[in-house]
Amino acid sequence: MSDREPVIVFALFPGVTQLDFTGPHQVLSALPGAEVMLASSAGGTIEAGGGMNFAGVRRLADIKECDIVCVPGGRGATDNAMLDPVFLAELRRLAAGARYVTSVCTGALVLGAAGLLRGKRAATHWAWRELLVPFGATPVAERVVRDGNVITGGGVTAGIDFALAVVAEFAGAETAQAIQLQIEYAPAPPFDAGSPETAPPAILARVRERNAAMAVDRQRQVAEAAARLGA
Amino acid sequence: MSDREPVIVFALFPGVTQLDFTGPHQVLSALPGAEVMLASSAGGTIEAGGGMNFAGVRRLADIKECDIVCVPGGRGATDNAMLDPVFLAELRRLAAGARYVTSVCTGALVLGAAGLLRGKRAATHWAWRELLVPFGATPVAERVVRDGNVITGGGVTAGIDFALAVVAEFAGAETAQAIQLQIEYAPAPPFDAGSPETAPPAILARVRERNAAMAVDRQRQVAEAAARLGA
Numbered sequence: 099m100s101d102r103e104p105v106i107v108f109a110l111f112p113g114v115t116q117l118d119f120t121g122p123h124q125v126l127s128a129l130p131g132a133e134v135m136l137a138s139s140a141g142g143t144i145e146a147g148g149g150m151n152f153a154g155v156r157r158l159a160d161i162k163e164c165d166i167v168c169v170p171g172g173r174g175a176t177d178n179a180m181l182d183p184v185f186l187a188e189l190r191r192l193a194a195g196a197r198y199v200t201s202v203c204t205g206a207l208v209l210g211a212a213g214l215l216r217g218k219r220a221a222t223h224w225a226w227r228e229l230l231v232p233f234g235a236t237p238v239a240e241r242v243v244r245d246g247n248v249i250t251g252g253g254v255t256a257g258i259d260f261a262l263a264v265v266a267e268f269a270g271a272e273t274a275q276a277i278q279l280q281i282e283y284a285p286a287p288p289f290d291a292g293s294p295e296t297a298p299p300a301i302l303a304r305v306r307e308r309n310a311a312m313a314v315d316r317q318r319q320v321a322e323a324a325a326r327l328g329a
Numbered sequence: 330m331s332d333r334e335p336v337i338v339f340a341l342f343p344g345v346t347q348l349d350f351t352g353p354h355q356v357l358s359a360l361p362g363a364e365v366m367l368a369s370s371a372g373g374t375i376e377a378g379g380g381m382n383f384a385g386v387r388r389l390a391d392i393k394e395c396d397i398v399c400v401p402g403g404r405g406a407t408d409n410a411m412l413d414p415v416f417l418a419e420l421r422r423l424a425a426g427a428r429y430v431t432s433v434c435t436g437a438l439v440l441g442a443a444g445l446l447r448g449k450r451a452a453t454h455w456a457w458r459e460l461l462v463p464f465g466a467t468p469v470a471e472r473v474v475r476d477g478n479v480i481t482g483g484g485v486t487a488g489i490d491f492a493l494a495v496v497a498e499f500a501g502a503e504t505a506q507a508i509q510l511q512i513e514y515a516p517a518p519p520f521d522a523g524s525p526e527t528a529p530p531a532i533l534a535r536v537r538e539r540n541a542a543m544a545v546d547r548q549r550q551v552a553e554a555a556a557r558l559g560a
Contacts, residue, residue, distance in 0.1 A: 117512065120351035120381075124485065127379030134379055143384050148358030148365055150351075153374050153384035203513075224513055241517045253513025254355065255489065263519050275522035275532045280539075281348065282434075282455055282484025284523030285516035286472045288494050291506035292515030301506045308511075 103131035104165040104268060109158060109189055110138045111182070113175025116146035117254050118202040122168060125261035128277045129269055137161055139185050147173070158188035163195040166264065170257070171204030171223065177316055180211035180323040190214070198264065200249045202257035209250070210235055211323035219245040223253035224294050225309050229316065232324035255292075258283060334362035335396040335499060340389060340420055341369045342413070344406025347377035348485050349433040353399060356492035359508045360500055368392055370416050378404070389419035394426040397495065401488070402435030402454060405543060408550040411442035412557075421445070429495065431480045433488035440481070441466055442554035450476040454484035455525050456540050460547065463555035486523075489514060 106126050108119045119136075127134045138144050141157035169189065172179070179185050189212045193199040201209045206222035209215050210233025220235045220243055227237035241252045242260045249267075251260030262283070266274040291297040297305075337357050339350045350367075358365045369375050372388035400420065403410075410416050420443045424430045432440045437453035440446050441464025451466045451474055458468035472483045473491045480498075482491030493514070497505035522528040528536075 115355070116351055117355035120347055123379060123381060124346070124348035127381075136381065148354060149385075150354060150358075150367065151384040153382040154380075241515070242519070253511075255512050255514045255516065258486065259517050259519060266519060271520065272532060272535075275520045275528060276535050276539075278518060278520055278522045279525070279528045279532055279536045280484075281486050282523055283486045283516075283518055284472070284521075284527065285486060285514075285518065286490050287509060287514055287516065288473070288490060288497060289502065289506045289509055290515075291509045292513055294510070296515065297506060297510045301503060301510055304503075304507050305510045308507075 103133060104129060105163070106132055106134045106166040106168070107161055107164040107192060108134070108136050109167060109169050109185070109192070110136055110144050110152070110155060111172065111175055111179040111185060112145055113178070114144065114146050114170050114172045115203060115254060116148075116150050118170030118172070118205065118257050119168065121255065121257040122202060122261035124281060125258060125265060125277055126166075128280065129265050130273070135161065139182065139188065158185070158192070161192065164192055165196060166198045166200060167192045167196045168200040168202065169205035169208045170202050171207070174312060174315070176204040176207055177319040179208045180319055186212045198247050198249055198267075200251075200260070200264065202251040202260055203253045206230060206235070206250045207233070207320060209248070211327065213327050215248065218248050219243055220248065220250040221252045221256070222250065225253075225306070226316070229320045232320055233327065334364060335360060336394070337363055337365045337397040337399070338392055338395040338423060339365070339367050340398060340400050340416070340423070341367055341375050341383070341386060342403065342406055342410040342416060343376055344409070345375065345377050345401050345403045346434060346485060347381050349401030349403070349436065349488050350399065352486065352488040353433060353492035355512060356489060356496060356508055357397075359511065360496050361504070366392065370413065370419065389416070389423070392423065395423055396427060397429045397431060398423045398427045399431040399433065400436035400439045401433050402438070405546070407435040407438055408547055410439045411550055411554040417443045429478050429480055429498075431482075431491070431495065433482040433491055434484045437461060437466070437481045438464070438551060440479070442558065444558050446479065449479050450474055451479065451481040452483045452487070453481065456537070457547070460551045463551055464558065
């Protein structure tokens with residue numbers, strides 16, 4: 099760990115899924131001395147789904163360096179980010195100097211599009227794991243995956259588990275446990291439907307059908323992003 | 330359920346703990362047809378901890394009615410809200426017409442200060458349960474507690490479990506399960522330290538000591554809020 103206090107950057111784009119980064123933000127901002135920043139290509143205000151807007155977002159280009167860079171996901175939004183050369187260039191620049199390069203949910207596809215997952219094992223949202231392959235990554239059906247300095251989390255709520263793992267790495271297990279207790283993270287889901295393995299088959303079919311509507315576009319955009327990377 | 334689409338209002342105040350409402354917001358905004366709103370006394374921008382700011386927040390006074398009103402918590406911030414007559418009046422007004430009156434974390438203390446927990450069983454953050462008593466509520470050491478039309482969640486991350494329970498209530502278990510699968514809510518905390526019963530004793534002592542620094546102020550402010558309510 100460097101001498102200065104850790105700087106943690108969430109690299110956002112319009113339409114980002116807010117819980118992908120608000121969960122980790124709650125955990126990481128409790129890391130002693132940490133400076134946690136929201137940033138995007140344009141800075142200013144970022145619209146997330148469901149009418150939630152984040153103000154005071156920094157410009158990625160204004161951030162000289164950071165210790166952890168984290169890319170959250172989003173539904174159609176991720177696909178735009180994968181094909182945004184400015185966003186990808188800033189991501190590569192920050193990743194080059196970061197201690198950890200990280201993502202939550204389909205943010206892993208954006209890391210992939212930036213060329214940051216070549217030869218790496220990685221997690222992403224369960225519905226989109228195979229889309230990591232065109233970027234040279236090996237999808238892993240785990241909630242948090244570490245490979246070298248790349249730490250990736252699964253879908254949306256996996257970001258909380260991911261962030262506690264990152265805190266443990268940075269500041270030790272006791273600090274992570276204290277944060278876990280403070281945010282009362284003793285989860286008790288009312289149903290056991292949070293993964294494709296445990297969800298009732300009819301529920302899985304329903305969610306797969308909903309995702310199928312965007313799968314064709316997403317596959318096409320991943321192919322395009324992977325082709326650009328190879329060029 | 331009324332004929333119109335459900336309107337869900339998160340009643341915010343400066344310094345609110347963001348995950349108390351961003352977690353439930355992610356879940357509830359997936360409820361088919363739901364209109365989810367962030368609102369505060371002044372509207373505009375609300376600052377949460379850790380440098381996160383929410384823009385486009387509505388004024389509580391501009392919201393005519395809602396189906397669900399939810400009050401999140403915050404550290405010192407909750408105490409200000411408990412003693413803010415304008416905020417409490419708006420909360421009472423919306424609660425009077427709402428199908429469900431709800432809170433996450435220390436938001437329960439604000440419901441209490443508004444006189445909405447008299448004679449009710451309620452959950453709140455584990456560290457502050459006894460502070461529900463002066464408001465005439467019975468603290469319950471559970472993650473989600475329902476008593477009549479009042480549904481309260483425990484600390485911070487309990488908001489996700491809370492919101493899935495609310496969706497199940499509103500739209501049925503299958504809709505809640507589909508949302509759970511979509512947000513991959515199959516939690517796997519890296520430690521078992523999320524409740525005072527399971528945390529290592531040294532960790533519990535450390536968090537209790539940190540909370541003790543604000544406990545004296547908070548107890549005084551709860552007493553003041555309870556006294557006003559009795560007047």
